[in-house]
Amino acid sequence: MSLSTESSLFVGNSILLTINMSNAISMNWLNSTEGESLLHHFYNRSTNKRRFYGILERPPLPSSIEEVTYKIFIIGRSGVGKTSVVSRLAGNVGYSGYFETNGIKKTTIYWPVKIWDKVVLFKLHFWDTSENSIKKYNHILPVSFVILHQACKDKVDAVCTVFSFDDASSFNDVPQLMNSMSAIAEKPGNIVIGTKYRAWSSLAVTDTQVNEFEEKWKVKIIRIDTHKSVTRPEIFDCSYQLNWICETLWDRDQEFISKQVVQV
Numbered sequence: 001m002s003l004s005t006e007s008s009l010f011v012g013n014s015i016l017l018t019i020n021m022s023n024a025i026s027m028n029w030l031n032s033t034e035g036e037s038l039l040h041h042f043y044n045r046s047t048n049k050r051r052f053y054g055i056l057e058r059p060p061l062p063s064s065i066e067e068v069t070y071k072i073f074i075i076g077r078s079g080v081g082k083t084s085v086v087s088r089l090a091g092n093v094g095y096s097g098y099f100e101t102n103g104i105k106k107t108t109i110y111w112p113v114k115i116w117d118k119v120v121l122f123k124l125h126f127w128d129t130s131e132n133s134i135k136k137y138n139h140i141l142p143v144s145f146v147i148l149h150q151a152c153k154d155k156v157d158a159v160c161t162v163f164s165f166d167d168a169s170s171f172n173d174v175p176q177l178m179n180s181m182s183a184i185a186e187k188p189g190n191i192v193i194g195t196k197y198r199a200w201s202s203l204a205v206t207d208t209q210v211n212e213f214e215e216k217w218k219v220k221i222i223r224i225d226t227h228k229s230v231t232r233p234e235i236f237d238c239s240y241q242l243n244w245i246c247e248t249l250w251d252r253d254q255e256f257i258s259k260q261v262v263q264v
C-alpha cells in the first residue's frame, strides 16, 4: 500500500484499536446520508453512469479524506471472466462482446469506504493480463514480455484469483494458482472471485464447496455475475464486491502493522 501524506499518522493511531480486526468496513455505508452525499463524485445521476477519472485526476473530495493506493494482480485461466470482472467493477454493465486481453491492461477504480468512523478513499489499480497473449508474443519480444509480466508482480498488494461458477476445474485450480504467487516478496493478500454466479440455480461449483474452501484457506469467495442486468444504479450492485476487496486489503495492512508493533 502507499499512503498519501498524513495517512500514516491516521493508520499509526489506529493500530492499537484495529489489530486483527475484521468487518472494519461498513458494508451499507453508501446508502447512508453521508455516503449519498459523496456519491456524486463517483456516479452521475443524470447519465446513470460511473464517473471515470484519468491518470492525473482524482475525485474532488474534501482534503480531510485519506487516500490509500493498492495494486491488485488478476490471475486465472483464460475465459473465466478476469477482464469482465474489472470492467464490471469499473462501472460497465452487460455484455460487450468477447475480446481476449492483449498484453497487460491497468484499470484504476476509486472507491470510498467507511472504516470505523473515518471515510477513506481507496485507489485500486487492477492489473489484468492473459497468459495466452504473453505466450503468443513471447517469441517476438521475449525480454520485454518477461519484464512486463514481472512488472505485474512487482510491489503487488493482493493477488485476485478468478474462477467461474460454471467451470469446476477453474475452481479446483484456485489453491494452486494462489500458491504459485506465494513467492512474491511482499506476501500479497489473497482475493478470490467467482464469476457467472446465479443465485437459486444449480452451478458446477456448489455452496458447500465454497464453504469448505473458505474454511480451509481462510479466504472469502466473492460472487459476481458481470452480465446481470441491474434495476438500480449499477454502483450499488457492485458495492458489496468492492467493499470486500477493500476489507481484504485493509485487514492485510492491519495484520502487517500489528506484526511490526509486536517486533518493536
Ligand SMILES: Nc1nc2c(ncn2[C@@H]2O[C@H](COP(=O)(O)OP(=O)(O)O)[C@@H](O)[C@H]2O)c(=O)[nH]1
Pocket (backbone or CB within 6 Å): 076, 077, 078, 079, 080, 081, 082, 083, 084, 085, 095, 096, 097, 098, 099, 100, 101, 130, 195, 196, 197, 224, 225, 226, 227, 228
Ligand atoms: N454470464 C456471464 N458471462 C460472463 C461473466 N464473466 C465473464 N463472462 C463471459 O465469459 C467470457 C470470457 O470473459 P473474459 O472476461 O474475457 O475472460 P478472461 O479471459 O478471463 O479475461 C466473455 O464472453 C464474457 O462475457 C459472468 O459473470 N456472467
Ligand SMILES: [Mg+2]
Pocket (backbone or CB within 6 Å): 082, 083, 084, 099, 100, 101, 128, 129, 130
Ligand atoms: Mg482477459
